[in-house]
Amino acid sequence: MSARDKPVQGACLCGSVAFHIKGPMRDVIACHCVECRRQSGHYWAATSVAERDLEMVRQEGLRWYNASESVTRGFCELCGSTLFYVPDGEARVVVSAGALKPGTGLRLTKHVFVAEQGDYYSIGDHLPVFEGFSGAEHA
Numbered sequence: 001m002s003a004r005d006k007p008v009q010g011a012c013l014c015g016s017v018a019f020h021i022k023g024p025m026r027d028v029i030a031c032h033c034v035e036c037r038r039q040s041g042h043y044w045a046a047t048s049v050a051e052r053d054l055e056m057v058r059q060e061g062l063r064w065y066n067a068s069e070s071v072t073r074g075f076c077e078l079c080g081s082t083l084f085y086v087p088d089g090e091a092r093v094v095v096s097a098g099a100l101k102p103g104t105g106l107r108l109t110k111h112v113f114v115a116e117q118g119d120y121y122s123i124g125d126h127l128p129v130f131e132g133f134s135g136a137e138h139a
Contacts, residue, residue, distance in 0.1 A: 007020040008103070008104050010095065010099040010101065012076035012079050012081035014079035016058060016061035016079070017058060017062045017081070018056075020057060021055075023049060024050075028045050028046065028047050028097045028106050030110070030111045031043060031044045031045075031046065035067055036113075037116075037118055040096075043118075044096065045096070045098065046095060047106055048093070049093055051092060054093050060078075062075075070089075071088065072086045074086070081099065108127060110130065113131070114129045
């Protein structure tokens, strides 16, 4: 059974938020936008999954923040882990790749919003880069 054929487990740092992903996941995209950098402390690497395929196991520490008119972000209030990004009106959840236990079979495929990247790092992995979402699927 490959990693994509079985549920993938994920959790925050302290474990008070834990979840399973039961369906297919998009490969990882690195988002360099100001909001993702401020929320996570660096650029945010994330996968995406259908809402119906995300099953919460524990959610005692889970809190939601309306980051903008079109996005809600989920995080653990106890340890501060950035976990989810939910675009309004879409039946999908963007999930932090760092919160997933190894064995996902995912890979980083591109960088988006590089026009907003921090001035303290450079992107040197030779993956495709996009100034925004134009030409790239949503992060």
